[in-house]
Amino acid sequence: MPQTSAMTRSRPSRHGCSWRERRATRQPTPWRWRPRSPQVPPVRIVLLRTADREGLVFHTHRLSRKAVEMEAHPEVALLLHWNRPIHRQVGVEGRAERLEDELSDAYFFERPAGGRPSAWASPQSQVVSGRDELERRWQEARCRFPDDGAIPRPAEWGGYRVVPECFEFWQGREDRLYDRIRFRRAATPG
C-alpha cells in the first residue's frame, strides 16, 4: 500500500497525529485506528532455573506485578544474553504456565537458608516504609520458623514454565555479519 511506504519515512508519533486527524474529519481511510494499549509491558530480569524439553523455568512471587500481569496475559518473551567472547543471544517467545507444586517445593528447599524467610517477609511489589520494616519482617519470619530445614514454601511463591512457540538464536560474528536462525513450533497434525 502506498500508505505503508509513507509510514516508513516519517516518525510514528507524526503518524499517530495524522491518523487521529483523519478520524476526526471522518475521511474514509483504509487503516483501522488502534488506541495505544494503556499497559506498558514490564521487563524483568529473572534467574533461569532450568531449560529442557518441557520449557524454561523461573521462580517468583505470584503476587508480584510481573506474575499478576503474566497470569492475565501469559504470552511472554524471554531473552538470554552472553557477552563476548561467547557473543550470543537466544530469544524465546511462548506461553507461561504455573509450575507443578512439587517442582516449586523442590526449588524452594534448594534456596540458601537465609533466602527462605525472605519469601515470607517480602510483601512482593508492595511499598514498604523502609529497609527497617523489611528486616523486621524477616526476623519475624525467622522466629516463626526457627528450624531452617522446615521453612515451608509460601503458597503464593512458585515457578513458571515458559512453553516455547519459537526460538531465535543469534550468534555474533566478524564484521557484524551475524547469524540469526529462527525456529517455530510446527503445528500439531490434527
Ligand SMILES: Cc1cc2nc3c(=O)[nH]c(=O)nc-3n(C[C@H](O)[C@H](O)[C@H](O)COP(=O)(O)O)c2cc1C
Ligand atoms: C540477576 C537478577 C536475577 C533475578 N532473579 C529473579 C528471579 O529469579 N525471580 C524474581 O522474582 N526476581 C528476580 N530478580 C528481581 C526482578 O528482576 C524484579 O526486580 C523483582 O522480581 C520485582 O519484580 P516485580 O516488579 O514484578 O515485583 C532478579 C534480579 C536480578 C538483577
